[in-house]
Amino acid sequence: MPMFDIEDSKDVDLENNKTSKETLAKIKNVEGFKAKGNEAGVNPEKPKLEEEIVELKPNFMGFGINLRALWKKIRHKKT
Numbered sequence: 001m002p003m004f005d006i007e008d009s010k011d012v013d014l015e016n017n018k019t020s021k022e023t024l025a026k027i028k029n030v031e032g033f034k035a036k037g038n039e040a041g042v043n044p045e046k047p048k049l050e051e052e053i054v055e056l057k058p059n060f061m062g063f064g065i066n067l068r069a070l071w072k073k074i075r076h077k078k079t
Contacts, residue, residue, distance in 0.1 A: 002026040003040070006033075018042045 002023040006012055011032040014025060017039070024040040027033060053069045 006030055014038055 001021060002025050003017065003019040003021050004014065004025040006025055007028040007030070009030050012027075012030055012034070014033075014035045016037040017024065019040050020042055022041050024035070024038050053066055053073065054063065
């Protein structure tokens with residue numbers, strides 16, 4: 001499935017788009033289509049700072065569990 005599905009349009013400009021999908025656009029009946037600086041098939045960047053699951057800060061008994069980070073880690077392993 002493409003990032004853009006453009007049909008029956010005029011003067012379409014796509015510039016500097018990045019998508020992890022293999023196809024940037026599906027074009028049908030388009031006049032004056034221009035595309036510049038687009039990239040398809042780009043791997044999404046991993047977050048630069050990975051959240052820690054176990055936190056040491058004022059929580060219950062001085063330790064806490066970051067449930068959002070734990071959920072992301074579990075969900076990431078499934079895919």
